[in-house]
Amino acid sequence: MIIFVVLVFIFVFIYEAPELVEKEYWRELAVFTLLLLLGLVLSSLLVSGVKLPYIETVWIELGEGIHRVIQTSL
Amino acid sequence: MDQGKISPWQLTLLVMSFTIGNWIVLPAGTEAWQNLWLIMILALGEGLVFAYLSLLLFRRFPGKTLFEIFALVFGSVGGKFLSLLFLWFFLQTGAAALMIFVTLLKTTIFTATPDMALLVPWMLIVIYGCRRGIEVIARSNEPLIIATIVLLFISVLLVLNILDPANLLPLFNLPLSDALWISVGIAVFPFGQNVLFLMILPRVNRRQKVTGAVLKGMIGAGGYLLLIQFLTVGVVGKVGEIYVFPSYEFYRMIDIARVLTRLELIPLLNFMTMGFIKIMLCLYALAVGTAQVFNLRTYRPLVFPLGALLLIAAFRFAPSISQHLRFVEEVNPYFGLFYSVFLPLLTLGVALVRGWLRRRVTS
């Protein structure tokens, strides 16, 4: 599964990069590569079963934390 | 950057679709259920006020996207910081829409299919549409929203004979403070998310009509949501409050002469097409925004990686729909107030103060 994910990302890179190189859009290439790597890492983690935190859970816990701090400080 | 232009009419329709986007989940506690449609009128009013305030920002800086305005008002560093905050907002909005959409599919008709198989093809067409630019998004939105509205009117005709007005009673059985709080939640959740359009407004070809177009779109969407909610309560009654997707249940209850029945596809179709536009707009704003933060000349190559991130965010958005409902009810109002009211107002305030100072200095 990971191999498949990596393949897809490599494929996307090959699909997008040549045009950027051709036009000498180096900044674009850098940002693109960065985001792509981020996506690759995260999706590999996801596929390999690492338990990434849930976004909502983070917010809810954050909210509860703030609530608690306010309560204790009051 | 995208050079496409859309007309104010297309903008109106886009605002409608975006707001209707994930209508199937609304922030409602069980007590509020029967009066939700009344609260929505209130919420629409509040939402319009909020939207008007945000639009003042665009009027002050015509032809500039939100991020460019940030850079102008708060300088480079401050602007970038706020822009990043907003990028997160776009990501989260898109991910929420995607998650609700897949949950609906999984609990209703595709119980055995893995999320991946549902989401990946969906995300691919979203990416495809995004790369085509705002013009294509706006154009493909037109038939979809019109079909949605037509289907709504057909549903009205279908349920006229099973609508029981008694189900709508009792009215006003909710403390006013609760009602107000819920209305704020609705004002920022579907309506307030329109702050995203500040990224798209510069692409409209007649600027003086922008404000009217956005407000018209919100009123249209508000009317749609109101009518759906009204019908749902009238048909499903009190039972609706125990369901995750009451509006979906509403269509399941239509049974006319045992022929016009089993119409679940209508809400699914409406919800998915509207969600499609919503997710596409979120991804578009995300990509254009990222490109502006990094001063890029094109946003197109960013669409795929950002789409992948959106997908991952949707996967890890909420552990369950019940937690999401709780989130929508309890956390989202603060979240929305921060993004769709506080930040635009702050920017507007700072801009006004700065302009005033400058005028003082020059005179």
Place this chain on the structure above:
Amino acid sequence: MGRTADQGGRNRPFSKGGLRLLMILLLIPLLGGCWDLRELDSLALVFGMGLDLGPQGDGYRLTFEIVRARQIQTPGPGGSGGGGGQRNPYWLLQATGPTVFEAVRNATLQSSRRLFLSHTQVFIIGEELAKAGISPALDFIIRDHEPRIVKWLLLTPDEPKQVLAVEPGLEQITAVAIADLIQNYGITSKIKPVRVVDYLETRMHKTSANTLPIIRIKETAGKKELIIDRTGVIKGDKLVGYLDPKETRGLLWVQDEVDGGVVTVDAPGGEGKATMELFNADTKLTVEGNEHGIQVRIEVKVRSGLGAQTTSVDLSTTNQIERLEKRQAEVIREEIGAALTKARDLKADIFGFGEYLYRHDHRRWKGLESEWERYFVGAEVDVSVEVMVEEVGLITKPTIYRAPEGG
């Protein structure tokens, strides 16, 4: 327009083989697809479902009436569907499990096909289960996406399996026959039709009591027939009593669910009866109340016509019609009264008076809710019935033989 010239290059929607790329990417995740695919011939179509308590009194025993689609012949050329000869068009399958859901799944142990519940027409609940509590059994039906909550819910004093095993007279499948029986309630207005969702809604109003139609087997000369003629009262979640046909009609009057049907009265001015056909019935219910008690007003307005008479008196005169109207009103009032008496006996608010109060005066309701049972039993009920007889049929004079008078 206006950009005609520069469109040529930019607007190549599939430049760079984008289409192929997208299509390939699109298809890859689908290659292993078909997760939810179920061919028609891998499904066992369940049309009727019987629910009862398990053999040892715990868990559930379910009965499924599964259609043999092949056996249901539509008129067509040739006997191409005759493979396997004529068999019963349905198959009854029983399965047990600690919950309804597990019982449904367990049924697949005996069935070569996966059970498919979306087309279940009726849910029949056995008396034992009804006495133990219905909601736990209904949870699955409401929660799962397959069964539909707009289908009929019935009670039976017999075993559900026995009910589903009765061969219907006209239809090929018992469940369809039962559903049609209920569907036709408007012809008699002696059945209280209840869908799963209606049951659920009434239950959600904590003070209201549910009513469910009773289906039972009637044996005449060794032949079994199905009949729905009574109504069970579910208080809280348990079966507490029955309404006989008269009381059922009373209940329907109050709930404004009488659509048609007949009312038979003693013919005025002579021996014999007259049967009145109801064209239109409209009930207005108002409930008012405070801590001292509640007042219920039931106003029934009926339009009816003379359908049959067994007396030789001419009933079509104005005078007689007026008397007919009065007698009919009397009968209706009696029916309502009977239902009220039964409901008071059972202390079950089957009419939804509490619900009405909650809807129209929820502030006052809050004070009454906790002791509603008391208020309900002590409610003052005022029934007024207004009957209009509008038609006498195709003839104006009675056809009954009348012995010549005089002499």
Place this chain on the structure above:
Amino acid sequence: MMFGFLRRKLRLAYLRKKPPTPSSRRNLSPDLEANLAAFRRKLGASPDLIIRRLRLGPETGIAGALLMIGGLTDQQVVNRDIIRPLMNEMKQAKGKGTEDLLDYLADKVVVIGEVRREPQFEQALDLLLQGDTILLLDGEEEALVFTTQGWKTRSIQEPESEQIIRGPHEGFTEDLRTNTALLRRKITNPGLQFEETKIGRRTQTTVALAYLRGVVNEKLVKEVRTRLKRVNIDQILDANYLVEFISDAPFSIFPTITYTERPDVAAAKLLEGRVAILVDGTPMVNTVPTLWVESFQSPDDYNFSFHYATLIRMLRYLSFFLAVFSPAIFVALASYHQELLPTPLLVTLSGATEGTPFPIVVEMIMMGAFFEILREAGIRIARPVGSTISIVGALVIGEAAVSAGLVGGPTIIVVALTAITSFVVPRQVTAGIVLRLTYTLLAGMLGAYGILIGMLFTLLHLASLRSFGVPYLSPLAPSTAADLKDVLVRVPIWAMGTRPRLIGWPRPQRQPVGFDQVVEEEREGANGADG
């Protein structure tokens, strides 16, 4: 891997940019024999090259030769109007005067409508090959070219691919000149312009642009011109050779350039501000820009009353929908969403498909393919045997497959429905087949969700298409309220006051809009009755 990809792209770019080999420009020589030898060398021993040697003038005179291609020239014209005057006149001629001999011949001798002088060999050769007659004279550096084209053409017939009930029944032919004449007959307006170019390095096919000056958007004409100029092709045997070069979306399954075989349709499009492209040798005229909704219009819509036309047009949309979606929807319902079928239908379906060996998707694709094969065979087969196909097809599909239990009866019904409905909208047949197959496959993999994905993808694709600058989906998206008058409904002709916004915008007004023109008399009559 990446570099290979890059290199491939570059090589393609190189191929694209390769300039055409320039043809050598050579002048005719004053020596007659040398010229003749040159012509012979170029044309080889073609038996259809006719060289008629003659001597002009009294006594020995000047040696000359007439060159023509047999079958391409009107023999009678050549004999009567060229050879006879040349010989008769020159016999009495007093010899060469002060004026140029060629001018003298052209002005005073030959009785041909169009005569010109041609100094270049290649040019003369081309003209010869197009059916002109060439006169070469010894000692002259130029040739005289007489227009004597005359070959057998098909007469004007009823168009076979676009049958209508009412309205004109003439169709375009293979001859370009006839076609332009047909258009002139329809539009008697000096604004009707034709521009001709020759495209095809070897075939030298005449391609004509037609537009109505004063109505057309000049930018559009310029765009068509540039696109035609860019075409560098070897041969054009049919208009489609050209269309695939100049269309906006060469990979798309949707036609962004439409065709018509009917002069009235072509004239109507010209009057809306479109540009027509006529290709010699093709009885089809292409018009641009093309909109998606044009496929659903038929000339008969305007020949019948508008109520009927509106109804029929809606039926056409319905048919297209059924043709594209019915197999997919059937597959999705029968193998994914059985809960959405009405109960009696489910029982019937279930009974009918029980025992068939294949999944419904496979059945559907199999029978669909079978139908397409039958159709293709029906077209290609020699006419006399054609009826065999339908008998075999009907028997095999309709009877045998079902009674043998190979496929279910409902599948056959759906395939038959698809077959009939797909021909209602002939211009979208090709797109329809692709869409139908894709949707059926998607429905087989993901049910209704698959269909929706396919639909949204198609919608995005359609929305991104443009035809010569005009959005393909207009006036639906971007919606132009005024142009919807001829999309889902066909409003009365007196209400069609404007030309399509995005196409004919330089002069949108067609005629005064309004009721006045139509019912004035009636109103007067009514007034009269009152008074």
